[in-house]
Amino acid sequence: MDWKKRILRTLLLAAVGVCAGLGIGLMQAKKETATAPTPGIANIAGVGGPYTLTDQRGKLRTEADFKGQYKLIYFGFTYCPAICPTELQKMVLALSKSGPVGEKVTPIFITVDPDRDTQAIMKNYVELYSPRLIGLRGTDAQTTQVKKSFKVYAAKVPVEAGKDPEDYLVDHTSYIYFMGPDDTLIRLFRTEDTAAQIADAIKQAVPSAP
Ligand code: NI
Numbered sequence: 397m398d399w400k401k402r403i404l405r406t407l408l409l410a411a412v413g414v415c416a417g418l419g420i421g422l423m424q425a426k427k428e429t430a431t432a433p434t435p436g437i438a439n440i441a442g443v444g445g446p447y448t449l450t451d452q453r454g455k456l457r458t459e460a461d462f463k464g465q466y467k468l469i470y471f472g473f474t475y476c477p478a479i480c481p482t483e484l485q486k487m488v489l490a491l492s493k494s495g496p497v498g499e500k501v502t503p504i505f506i507t508v509d510p511d512r513d514t515q516a517i518m519k520n521y522v523e524l525y526s527p528r529l530i531g532l533r534g535t536d537a538q539t540t541q542v543k544k545s546f547k548v549y550a551a552k553v554p555v556e557a558g559k560d561p562e563d564y565l566v567d568h569t570s571y572i573y574f575m576g577p578d579d580t581l582i583r584l585f586r587t588e589d590t591a592a593q594i595a596d597a598i599k600q601a602v603p604s605a606p
Contacts, residue, residue: 443573443581445545449506449532452519457532459579466501466582466602468594469573471548473509473566474521479587480570487572488526490594497602498595506532508550509566510539546573576601 444459451457468487472480484505491498505522507513510533513521518531534542543550550568554561572585574597583597 443546443584444575444579447534447542447545448538449534449542450515452515452522452531454515457530462502462504463579464577466577466598467504467573467575468501469504469506469546469575470571471506471508471543471546471550472568472570473507473550474513474517475509475565477565483570483572483587484525484529486591486594488529489591490598491526491528493591493595494598494602497599497604500602501598502530503528504530504532506542508539508543508548508568509552510534510536512562574598574601 446459448456448458468490470480470483470487472483474480487503491501491503494501503526505518505525507518513533515533518533522529522531533539542548548569548571550566552564553567555563555565570587572589572594573581574583574585574594576582582601585594585597
């Protein structure tokens with residue numbers, strides 16, 4: 397009888413394994429395509445707020461450093477396999493497509509994975525995209541605060557169950573925040589929005605006169 401129990405248990409474990417594998421597969425498929433609900437108009441007014449973070453050169457930065465400037469802000473992580481690179485490229489392309497007014501917009505990348513995204517990693521990463529791109533990271537508490545202000549969702553997801561806990565991805569919302577000089581949100585762009593659409597919004601919002 398014992399062997400029957402063993403086989404049954406093996407089969408059960410296998411079934412559980414498949415389900416867990418499937419679940420993780422689904423989670424990975426959902427990763428980053430699963431965006432949180434777009435904040436409604438009422439919520440948009442409240443997006444943003446004070447923060448203290450450190451840039452890729454080790455300089456302490458707060459929202460006050462960027463007062464008076466238009467900004468494109470993106471939250472992500474440097475190990476992101478696809479979405480973050482696409483969105484950051486799009487952000488930089490949108491600025492170049494905006495012509496002279498694009499130079500009045502500061503692109504900012506804020507990491508949701510400060511555990512792995514060290515200052516050195518952030519520096520190398522942002523330089524891949526543009527010398528103008530500012531990379532910001534914070535302590536866990538600072539990161540939690542800025543995520544809350546911008547209504548960002550981010551959660552670590554293991555690449556493979558039971559494997560190295562350092563080997564994880566971060567499921568996160570993917571929005572490009574177009575912020576005005578007074579730190580109010582002008583527009584929120586999603587992954588399906590193009591660089592041309594962002595450039596159009598920039599040209600519409602940013603005055604060309606100095
Ligand atoms: Ni990403």
